[in-house]
Amino acid sequence: MKRTKIIHLFDAKTSPGSVLIKGWVKTRRDSKTFSFIEVNDGSCLANIQIIADDSLDNYDVVKTLSTGSSVAVTGLLRESPGQGQTWEIAASAIHIYDIAPEAYPLQKKRHSDEFLRTIGHLRPRTNKYGAVFRIRSELCHAIHKFFHDRGFTYIHTPILTGSDCEGAGDLFRVTALNLENLPKKEGKTDYSLDFFGKPANLTVSGQLEAELLALALGDVYTFGPTFRAENSNTARHMAEFWMIEPEMAFCDLEDDMSHAEEFIKNLIVHAMDHCARDLDLFANFVDKNLMKTLENIVSAEFVRLPYTDAVDIVKQSGHKFEFDIEFGKDLQTEHERYLAEEHFKKPVVIYNYPKTIKPFYMRVNDDGSTVAAMDVLVPRIGEIIGGSQREERLSILERRMEETGMNKEDYWWFLDSRRYGTVPHSGYGLGFERLIMLITGIANIRDVIPFPRTPGNIEF
RNA sequence: UCCCCAGUAGCUCAGUCGGCAGAGCAGGUGGCUGUUAACCACCGUGUCCGCGGUUCGAGUCCGUGCUGGGGAGCCA
Numbered sequence: 001m002k003r004t005k006i007i008h009l010f011d012a013k014t015s016p017g018s019v020l021i022k023g024w025v026k027t028r029r030d031s032k033t034f035s036f037i038e039v040n041d042g043s044c045l046a047n048i049q050i051i052a053d054d055s056l057d058n059y060d061v062v063k064t065l066s067t068g069s070s071v072a073v074t075g076l077l078r079e080s081p082g083q084g085q086t087w088e089i090a091a092s093a094i095h096i097y098d099i100a101p102e103a104y105p106l107q108k109k110r111h112s113d114e115f116l117r118t119i120g121h122l123r124p125r126t127n128k129y130g131a132v133f134r135i136r137s138e139l140c141h142a143i144h145k146f147f148h149d150r151g152f153t154y155i156h157t158p159i160l161t162g163s164d165c166e167g168a169g170d171l172f173r174v175t176a177l178n179l180e181n182l183p184k185k186e187g188k189t190d191y192s193l194d195f196f197g198k199p200a201n202l203t204v205s206g207q208l209e210a211e212l213l214a215l216a217l218g219d220v221y222t223f224g225p226t227f228r229a230e231n232s233n234t235a236r237h238m239a240e241f242w243m244i245e246p247e248m249a250f251c252d253l254e255d256d257m258s259h260a261e262e263f264i265k266n267l268i269v270h271a272m273d274h275c276a277r278d279l280d281l282f283a284n285f286v287d288k289n290l291m292k293t294l295e296n297i298v299s300a301e302f303v304r305l306p307y308t309d310a311v312d313i314v315k316q317s318g319h320k321f322e323f324d325i326e327f328g329k330d331l332q333t334e335h336e337r338y339l340a341e342e343h344f345k346k347p348v349v350i351y352n353y354p355k356t357i358k359p360f361y362m363r364v365n366d367d368g369s370t371v372a373a374m375d376v377l378v379p380r381i382g383e384i385i386g387g388s389q390r391e392e393r394l395s396i397l398e399r400r401m402e403e404t405g406m407n408k409e410d411y412w413w414f415l416d417s418r419r420y421g422t423v424p425h426s427g428y429g430l431g432f433e434r435l436i437m438l439i440t441g442i443a444n445i446r447d448v449i450p451f452p453r454t455p456g457n458i459e460f
Numbered sequence: 461u462c463c464c465c466a467g468u469a470g471c472u473c474a475g476u477c478g479g480c481a482g483a484g485c486a487g488g489u490g491g492c493u494g495u496u497a498a499c500c501a502c503c504g505u506g507u508c509c510g511c512g513g514u515u516c517g518a519g520u521c522c523g524u525g526c527u528g529g530g531g532a533g534c535c536a
Binding site: 051085238 | 485488491493495496497498531535536
């Protein structure tokens with residue numbers, strides 16, 4: 001008999017008769033002549049209830065099934081006379097793959113997230129983590145669908161890169177040299193002997209390469225891993241995270257902001273439509289206000305707020321802040337939270353930042369002091385998107401590189417894109433894990449990715 | 461990296477003023493019941509994070525290191 005996934009059992013309108021399911025035991029309750037066994041196979045949050053009675057030839061072993069044990073169950077799918085579930089399986093045979101011993105760390109009871117992080121290899125078997133990882137998968141699908149529906153080309157930007165000063169943070173150096181015995185030239189490491197003949201790093205962003213593809217294919221996006229060697233110890237940062245970076249030719253900052261807003265709303269709607277059961281868990285046990293928050297984001301028109309106005313609002317708020325704000329200083333987390341959570345109570349897009357606090361590639365505005373940058377701030381998470389209209393004018397771009405102390409020769413290929421048929425274009429980066437935090441209500445970024453990479457932690 | 465908090469049974473945590481190490485859950489045994497975070501009775505469980513110090517005596521006080529958490533910076 002062919003195995004049926006448990007999610008499909010719950011779709012049934014009428015019983016298909018006998019079925020075969022395979023999965024892991026969540027819990028067992030015994031009566032005198034029979035047992036209730038709840039089995040989960042990861043296809044959905046819900047367990048299927050198995051009725052095993054003493055007519056089974058291995059009932060004496062079935063009665064010892066513990067949480068975490070693996071089984072294959074054949075039996076009749078029938079309406080359950082009990083409360084709490086519509087269907088149950090009256091087992092005619094139970095094959096036991098393995099009985100999990102007493103040392104199995106997961107219990108029926110709820111565990112703390114901190115403890116579960118120490119057993120990252122087993123936590124996907126819990127309800128909560130199973131649900132996050134299913135939602136994560138569904139949203140990957142939604143992201144590709146969103147762009148595909150709009151005629152974007154999915155491109156792959158390199159993971160290994162030779163550019164080292166994009167201004168996006170500290171880099172992980174990649175080398176094939178023997179670190180115990182580095183070749184030296186005039187006292188310094190001789191990278192001419194390294195694999196690529198020069199220093200190489202893990203990418204911090206696919207943006208520069210995506211720009212090149214946008215200036216050929218029109219609308220493109222990348223969706224891949226990104227690496228930052230920053231010693232960040234917060235609930236919102238990891239050394240390895242996944243980023244979605246659209247890049248659009250013939251697109252100005254206005255279009256860029258509209259696109260970002262549509263994107264976020266589309267993904268939230270997709271999650272509510274396709275992950276309702278899993279989202280219920282988060283709405284019930286993680287964040288009681290989750291559905292209200294999500295509905296608010298979907299229905300609200302995002303506020304568009306120039307940086308200077310944001311500064312004025314913060315200054316005139318009458319609120320006590322730890323840090324002062326004035327033109328030329330970046331908004332602190334407390335200021336961003338005040339704007340999104342208290343003042344507007346909905347997502348806020350802040351744009352036209354001072355050029356002194358933004359990287360070289362952002363387009364200089366006519367005022368000469370600001371750049372066409374935009375950050376999307378959402379309640380609870382803070383910055384979820386950072387983007388800009390790119391500087392398409394060669395001379396200004398070169399001047400900005402000089403101002404920020406960059407070596408133009410290293411970026412000859414990037415500058416070529418402004419030399420030959422340059423056009424206005426824009427793009428942004430959305431942190432995938434921060435999106436999952438927003439949609440699930442999970443507060444710590446380490447809990448929305450199966451194997452988080454943070455300073456001092458690379459187990460599993 | 462900086463500031464704050466925590467580390468005690470497999471898990472969650474209590475431990476008063478410095479004086480014999482505790483509870484619930486999980487686990488085991490028996491019972492009961494179409495049960496559903498089942499229920500009832502009984503049973504076992506310790507490097508009190510490591511190192512050093514103060515003290516007659518330290519889980520408790522002091523110093524230090526490690527680990528985890530919250531906040532900040534950097535950002536997505």
